[in-house]
Amino acid sequence: MLLVDTHTHLDMPEYEGDLPEVIERARAQGVEYLLVVGTDLASSRKALSLAQANKGLYASVGVHPHGASNVTDKEWEELKGLVHSPKVVAVGETGLDYHHLFSPKESQQAVFRRHIELALEAHFPLIIHNREATADCLSTLKEYSARSPRGVFHCFGGSKETARECINMGFYISIGGPVTFPNAHRLREVVKSIPVERLLLETDCPYLSPQPQRGKRNEPAYIKYLLPVLAQLYNLTEEDIARITTFNAFQLFGMGTNRQEGKIAYTIRNSLYLNITNRCSNTCSFCPRLEKPYVKGYYLGLKKEPTVEAVLEAVGDNIGRYDEVVFCGYGEPTERLDILKEVANILKEKGARKIRLNTNGQGDLINGRPICAELAGLVDSVYISLNTPSADEYKELCSPGFEDMAYPALLAFTRQAKDSIPEVTLSVVDVPGLDVETCKEIARELGVNFRVRRYNDLG
Numbered sequence: 001m002l003l004v005d006t007h008t009h010l011d012m013p014e015y016e017g018d019l020p021e022v023i024e025r026a027r028a029q030g031v032e033y034l035l036v037v038g039t040d041l042a043s044s045r046k047a048l049s050l051a052q053a054n055k056g057l058y059a060s061v062g063v064h065p066h067g068a069s070n071v072t073d074k075e076w077e078e079l080k081g082l083v084h085s086p087k088v089v090a091v092g093e094t095g096l097d098y099h100h101l102f103s104p105k106e107s108q109q110a111v112f113r114r115h116i117e118l119a120l121e122a123h124f125p126l127i128i129h130n131r132e133a134t135a136d137c138l139s140t141l142k143e144y145s146a147r148s149p150r151g152v153f154h155c156f157g158g159s160k161e162t163a164r165e166c167i168n169m170g171f172y173i174s175i176g177g178p179v180t181f182p183n184a185h186r187l188r189e190v191v192k193s194i195p196v197e198r199l200l201l202e203t204d205c206p207y208l209s210p211q212p213q214r215g216k217r218n219e220p221a222y223i224k225y226l227l228p229v230l231a232q233l234y235n236l237t238e239e240d241i242a243r244i245t246t247f248n249a250f251q252l253f254g255m256g257t258n259r260q261e262g263k264i265a266y267t268i269r270n271s272l273y274l275n276i277t278n279r280c281s282n283t284c285s286f287c288p289r290l291e292k293p294y295v296k297g298y299y300l301g302l303k304k305e306p307t308v309e310a311v312l313e314a315v316g317d318n319i320g321r322y323d324e325v326v327f328c329g330y331g332e333p334t335e336r337l338d339i340l341k342e343v344a345n346i347l348k349e350k351g352a353r354k355i356r357l358n359t360n361g362q363g364d365l366i367n368g369r370p371i372c373a374e375l376a377g378l379v380d381s382v383y384i385s386l387n388t389p390s391a392d393e394y395k396e397l398c399s400p401g402f403e404d405m406a407y408p409a410l411l412a413f414t415r416q417a418k419d420s421i422p423e424v425t426l427s428v429v430d431v432p433g434l435d436v437e438t439c440k441e442i443a444r445e446l447g448v449n450f451r452v453r454r455y456n457d458l459g
């Protein structure tokens with residue numbers, strides 16, 4: 001397991017006696033990437049020197065809102081100079097703290113603006129501390145929205161609505177030890193509303209130790225205590241949470257490597273997904289297929305379409321251990337109907353328990369013949385993306401290459417599928433403004449199941 005602690009204060013005196021051991025214990029838990037976050041000029045300098053001296057450590061430079069009124073112009077210029085040093089990956093921690101008010105609001109706001117400017121100039125993400133200052137924090141950031149600031153709200157403790165606003169602005173949300181506290185029911189409910197694609201993990205050490213270390217000095221190895229809690233909240237495995245949040249941290253901070261070969265077979269929970277093509281007869285507005293073909297921490301961009309042998313090799317042995325095998329990915333599997341059928345047939349023989357096809361329902365048009373009967377005995381379940389309650393809206397949302405023929409074809413495919421495939425489901429993605437009820441009614445009339453997938457939650 002590979003993990004990132006995106007918020008540590010390892011520069012603090014708490015670690016003077018045993019920092020090498022602390023880093024060693026983190027590595028032993030898979031926490032190989034640590035971000036040391038500066039809180040003033042001296043601490044930013046120290047964060048940087050730790051990062052430069054230790055593999056896997058990175059630095060962020062900034063002035064905590066607590067110290068905002070103390071920064072002189074000279075200090076700020078020096079801090080700005082640090083940004084371009086190797087291993088600096090972010091600006092902060094900055095933000096607003098109206099709880100303690102160690103610095104007056106006006107100077108906190110002014111210094112926050114300086115950080116935002118600096119991050120935008122340097123093309124770095126911001127690490128934001130917000131305490132009881134949500135409205136000002138968000139409105140200040142929005143002043144810069146034309147330049148798309150990026151970053152993370154660290155140790156998030158706000159409401160679902162605030163989380164949604166941060167996400168809509170393109171920010172990530174970082175969760176620490178408090179999510180493990182027995183009485184943190186509200187926070188756990190909020191976390192559930194955050195797409196896992198925007199989630200980061202942190203300790204904020206030496207503060208905020210998770211259960212069962214609560215009250216003691218915190219350290220990066222304790223990230224492990226977050227995993228079971230988050231896995232349960234998201235109905236994912238601990239490995240899924242680790243892979244996805246690590247991927248997210250790499251994306252945001254530009255550390256590590258993300259550009260893997262496109263995955264042909266990948267697991268989420270206990271399902272095996274097969275990505276056999278990136279081609280699709282639609283160009284749905286919500287689909288990241290063309291720009292960002294990532295799903296749950298996997299990169300799915302294929303350099304070339306895999307052969308049957310390549311798919312089988314990617315699948316590996318012991319296919320019977322998966323709950324289901326799903327033809328999915330960013331692309332339309334029926335674009336490669338022959339490969340799909342051959343692989344499904346072989347996997348059935350090898351003991352696959354259940355085979356599902358996720359499709360846009362245009363397979364008849366793509367292949368120039370009705371294809372449902374050919375899937376009988378090979379596919380146990382089919383999910384067809386209905387997406388909209390009418391053909392006009394479908395054209396608008398999905399830009400089908402088959403234009404006016406696409407929507408009727410998908411309805412016809414759904415009707416025929418009932419004769420050959422045991423389980424047939426129409427699905428929609430709850431993009432804002434969609435008339436879900438009418439879609440549900442269509443599924444009812446066709447006599448098939450209905451499922452709503454969360455916007456931004458593919459896979």
Ligand code: SF4
Nearest residue numbers: 280282284287331360
């Ligand atoms: S049908 Fe699926 S793969 Fe194709 S563009 Fe739409 S969302 Fe993407």
Ligand SMILES: [Zn+2]
Nearest residue numbers: 007037093204
């Ligand atoms: Zn901090």
